[in-house]
Structures are given as C-alpha cells and as structure tokens.
Amino acid sequence: MSLFRKVAIIGTGLIGGSIGLALKKHRLAAEVVGVSRHKESISLARKTGAIDNGGTSLEIIRGADLVIFATPVNVIIDLAPKVAKIIERNCIVTDVASTKEEIVRLLEKIFPDFVGGHPLAGSEKRSISYASAGIFQGSVCLLTPAKKTKQDSLRKIRTLWENIGAKVILLSAPEHDKVLAMVSHLPHIAAFSLINSVPKGYLKFAAGGLKDTTRIAASDAEIWAQIFMSNRKNVLKSIEALERNISVIKSAIKQNKKQLSVILNAAKNKRESVV
Amino acid sequence: MSLFRKVAIIGTGLIGGSIGLALKKHRLAAEVVGVSRHKESISLARKTGAIDNGGTSLEIIRGADLVIFATPVNVIIDLAPKVAKIIERNCIVTDVASTKEEIVRLLEKIFPDFVGGHPLAGSEKRSISYASAGIFQGSVCLLTPAKKTKQDSLRKIRTLWENIGAKVILLSAPEHDKVLAMVSHLPHIAAFSLINSVPKGYLKFAAGGLKDTTRIAASDAEIWAQIFMSNRKNVLKSIEALERNISVIKSAIKQNKKQLSVILNAAKNKRESVV
Numbered sequence: 071m072s073l074f075r076k077v078a079i080i081g082t083g084l085i086g087g088s089i090g091l092a093l094k095k096h097r098l099a100a101e102v103v104g105v106s107r108h109k110e111s112i113s114l115a116r117k118t119g120a121i122d123n124g125g126t127s128l129e130i131i132r133g134a135d136l137v138i139f140a141t142p143v144n145v146i147i148d149l150a151p152k153v154a155k156i157i158e159r160n161c162i163v164t165d166v167a168s169t170k171e172e173i174v175r176l177l178e179k180i181f182p183d184f185v186g187g188h189p190l191a192g193s194e195k196r197s198i199s200y201a202s203a204g205i206f207q208g209s210v211c212l213l214t215p216a217k218k219t220k221q222d223s224l225r226k227i228r229t230l231w232e233n234i235g236a237k238v239i240l241l242s243a244p245e246h247d248k249v250l251a252m253v254s255h256l257p258h259i260a261a262f263s264l265i266n267s268v269p270k271g272y273l274k275f276a277a278g279g280l281k282d283t284t285r286i287a288a289s290d291a292e293i294w295a296q297i298f299m300s301n302r303k304n305v306l307k308s309i310e311a312l313e314r315n316i317s318v319i320k321s322a323i324k325q326n327k328k329q330l331s332v333i334l335n336a337a338k339n340k341r342e343s344v345v
Numbered sequence: 346m347s348l349f350r351k352v353a354i355i356g357t358g359l360i361g362g363s364i365g366l367a368l369k370k371h372r373l374a375a376e377v378v379g380v381s382r383h384k385e386s387i388s389l390a391r392k393t394g395a396i397d398n399g400g401t402s403l404e405i406i407r408g409a410d411l412v413i414f415a416t417p418v419n420v421i422i423d424l425a426p427k428v429a430k431i432i433e434r435n436c437i438v439t440d441v442a443s444t445k446e447e448i449v450r451l452l453e454k455i456f457p458d459f460v461g462g463h464p465l466a467g468s469e470k471r472s473i474s475y476a477s478a479g480i481f482q483g484s485v486c487l488l489t490p491a492k493k494t495k496q497d498s499l500r501k502i503r504t505l506w507e508n509i510g511a512k513v514i515l516l517s518a519p520e521h522d523k524v525l526a527m528v529s530h531l532p533h534i535a536a537f538s539l540i541n542s543v544p545k546g547y548l549k550f551a552a553g554g555l556k557d558t559t560r561i562a563a564s565d566a567e568i569w570a571q572i573f574m575s576n577r578k579n580v581l582k583s584i585e586a587l588e589r590n591i592s593v594i595k596s597a598i599k600q601n602k603k604q605l606s607v608i609l610n611a612a613k614n615k616r617e618s619v620v
Contacts, residue, residue, distance in 0.1 A: 334566035
C-alpha cells in the first residue's frame, strides 16, 4: 500500500512537477493530480508522468488525502480558503514555499492539519520542463509543523521527503525564516545588487567569478520580490549584516593590508567548511 | 618551427602549469622551463609534462626568448629586477597578473619589451595539481601593451593565446583595472562579505544559492588582499556602487513592492544577457 492514496499538487512548476515525478517513481501515491493556471504546464506534467490527471480548476483535488501547495506565497494565500472548501477534514495539507512564518500563521487557521515545508532544492529555473525526480536526492527539506499538526501527519510528510532523497530537519516557522534570510534570501540580494552594479559594457568581460556569484540573479523577479516582502524583517536584518561586512573590508582596503588578509582568510575558512 | 624557442614560466601553479601544458600540447615552444619556490611544484610540473626542466633558482631561465610571470603581483615586483639581469635584451616578457596598472608601470621600466597579460581563466584553486591545457579554451585573455612594446612581440603573444584557445582583447592598463574591479574584484568582495555575514550555525542549511554566490570566497586570502590593494582606487569605487545598489533594494523592501519587482527584473534581464 502506498503512503498516500490521492495526492493533489497545486502548482506544477519546477518543484511541483519534480515532487510528482518523485512520488510516482518511488510509488508513494496511488494517484497524483495537478492544478495549474497554465494549460500547457498541466499537459506537460501529464506527458512527463509527473501527474496522472490535472486541470485548471481546483475541483480535481476532491478526495485527496494530501494537498501540496507548490505555488508562490501570494497564490497559496489566495487559494487556501478555496481549497479548504473542497477537501475533507482529515486531508493533510503542506506546502513548499520559501518563507514560513506568514504561511503557517494563515494556513493553520484554515486547515486543521497543516505542516509547513521547504525543500532546499530547485534553482533559478521555474518551469516544469526542468523538473526531475532526482532534484531532492541529497538535499535538505525543512519542515515547520503548526501547533495543531497531528504527529502522525508530520511523520507521513517526513517519510515522503525521506523517501524521495531529502534529509528532513524540523524548525519552528520563525527560526526557519531567520535562517533562510541568511542562507538564501541574502545571497539573492547580493546577486541582484552585484549584477546591477556592473556597467552593461563590461559584461563581455565576465568570467567564472561574476557568473557564479550572480547566477541566481536570473531568478524570477516577481517571486523574489514576494519572498523578500514576506520575510521583510529578517531580510532587512540580514542586509544590514552584509552592509557591515562589506564596510569592514572597505575600511581594511583603505587602511591596512594585514587586517584585510585576516578578514579574507576568515571568509575562506568559513566557505571551506560548507559541504 | 615553433613560435618560441625557450619559454620560461616563473610560478608553476594553476595558471603557469596550465600554460606550460598548453604550450607543449600545441607545440608553441621548443623548450619550456619553470621556476618555483616550491620543489614539489616543480617536480609535479615536470611529471605532468607542463615543463621540460625546472628549478628553484632563476638561473634556468637564461637564454629564454619569452618569460611569463605567473606569480602573485608582489612576487613579480620582487623578482623583475633579478630576471632582467639574467635574460637577453631581445627576450619578450609578459605576465598573467590580475591587476595591470601597477605592474605595467613598473615592468615597462625594467624590461625593454613587456606586454601585460591577464587570462580570464582559473578558479579559486591554485595548485599545479589542478592545471590543464584546456582551461583557456573559449576564455578571454586581456593584453595591455606598454608604450615601448614592439608590434611584432604583441603579435607573437597574441598568437600564443589564440593558439591555446583564448579570445584576445586589447585594453590599456588603466581601462583593464577599471573593468576588472567590477567584473572580478567586486564579485570577490561580495562573496567574502556574504559568507562572513552568515552565522556559522546556519551553514548546514546552505543550498545551491549560497554555495554558488560564495564559491570564490574560498580563493587564496593573501593573493586577493594583494589584488585589492594593487587596484585600491577602482575597487573602492566598485564597492561604493555595490553599496548603492544594495541600498536601493533595501529601500524598496522597506517601502514599495512594485519598485522592488522592477529593480529585480532589471537585474534578471542583465544577468540573462551574460553569455
């Protein structure tokens, strides 16, 4: 018997599509259905086997024992009350959004059994055409249970992620947002700011360094604007930390080469400790 | 007949070693010799075929018709007068250092026929053990001729780089340093500052975004401190540009989501124009 009977994925993009492919591959759901505003996304998801059935209307999710929101934060907030009217009370609800405090606060009021989720996978790409069952292999998935989350439901969501290759770590929603502001949102701010600083005419001289540091600046602008706004308080704090660290290097360049080497060496050692 | 009779590479690290391998592979030099402070580096360079002969003393460069400095800036400045005493007047001298204004100003006084060079290849790695003949394939090599550089010598250096796969672009040394401050030195500043901003306990949550944006923070601290000091004026200007662009995003997060999307979208389009 599979872990879930009918899983409904709302949003069949890179992450939603990859979850569908992984659920099918590891036989974790008897049936997977998908919902998207975009007909082409549904038809591609069906063609690649990410979903068994799909449509642009929420009606198809009826009878699901698991609903996974895989849309941007604002779409989740918009759709949640509509989804609540269709699913049954014992249906588990989870999501994959990049921020958690706002989502968990709103969704735990709407759904009796909600578990926040955030797989640290994906890339600057968005579309289902980049989806793959393997993107969670070796990744980390953060789960942020709500106050009312049933232990058994948390266990099932954990089992799902572990079965498709992710290491699960539990965090409170506020902790999650504090950590992500630093390890994900700040790198995006840095990448966007960096590419905006380089004069257009100089871009032809870009080598590996500039390319790597700004790769994620090609991410979807609308989605990232939402993430920054949804985690505004922590993001502003992380920006201030970056500003301080830039300023420390700037002062050292102005004044003292020895101090500069010490600062850069601390950075090097820290970077090398990242696996 | 090969392009050069005897090429002397001073500094057999990642770039020096790779040049040796490429020269041999494309038969551009009848003989390649190497000099390094490190005996192991010389013996590894000989074993991999990057050089025919080598040693820790400069004596071995005698009779070269091309000397390539592939050491950090301060070592070039230190060794140049010693090299000048050994080589003959008609020997062409070039280098691969990351900054050019200071180097060209000093070395054009010491050598009658000097061409500044800077291959935009390499990585955060340094050692000869990462060297490969292929690292220049499809890369850009910037050449900064000095006032006295002979046209024929410039042509020969250009031919060398083109033969090992690089596209050559000529720039004045001041232009070079202005461009590199933006496309290379600033990304390093951003990467060092970014990793220094992330609390150590959060590093286990690092995914692709943080890893890519800070990969070059694992670069050698001493070398980068020298590069920043050697190009101090331009680097400080580029840092100020970054600070302004971070501040623009910060204000938008504080005030106006719509403006934020516009800024991020401009960044996305710019990044996507980088090939």
